[in-house]
Each structure stands twice: as structure tokens, then as C-alpha cells.
Amino acid sequence: MYDSLKLEALGVPAIAICTEPFKSGAKAIANLGGMPDYPFALIQHPIGSLTLEQIRERAIEAAPQILSSLLARRS
Numbered sequence: 001m002y003d004s005l006k007l008e009a010l011g012v013p014a015i016a017i018c019t020e021p022f023k024s025g026a027k028a029i030a031n032l033g034g035m036p037d038y039p040f041a042l043i044q045h046p047i048g049s050l051t052l053e054q055i056r057e058r059a060i061e062a063a064p065q066i067l068s069s070l071l072a073r074r075s
Contacts, residue, residue, distance in 0.1 A: 001026045001040060005033040015069050017062055019045035039072075041065040 007014035018026045018040055030038040041062045047055060 001029040001038075002033070004040070005030065005035055005038065008035070008038070013070050013073060015066050016040040017043060017066070019043055019047060021045050039065075039069040041069070 001016040001018065004014040004016040016026060016038075020042060022045075023042060026040050027036075030036055030040070042065070043058050043062050047058060050058070
């Protein structure tokens with residue numbers, strides 16, 4: 001989340017991706033970073049124990065969240 005906020009501050013569109021247990025932490029970092037409404041993609045937990053194919057499935061599931069967020073903020 002921190003990196004995404006820093007990239008946004010530099011004018012680079014970005015979005016953070018986090019798993020469900022880290023949702024409140026992501027919101028807290030967005031608040032601390034001065035962007036309380038900053039969107040992020042939320043995916044199922046866990047990811048560390050998944051196979052490459054399972055990670056690919058999670059990425060495909062997250063893609064609509066990522067695209068809609070980035071496109072909504074285009075100038």
C-alpha cells in the first residue's frame with residue numbers, strides 16, 4: 001500500500017493488492033498517507049502456499065478490480 005501511495009504522489013497510476021486479513025491495515029495506511037479513499041484490490045487469503053496456477057487464478061479474479069480502479073482515476 002505504501003508503495004502504491006508513493007507512486008500515486010509521483011503521478012504514476014498504481015493500485016495495491018492485498019488479501020482479506022490485511023484490509024484494515026491497508027485502510028489504515030491509506031489514512032496515514034492522506035488518501036483515505038484510496039482504492040485497492042482485495043483477494044482471498046492465503047497466497048503464500050498457492051501453486052503458480054492458483055496464483056494465476058487469483059490474478060484473473062483481481063483483474064476487474066484493478067482495471068476499474070485504474071481507469072476510474074485516469075485524467
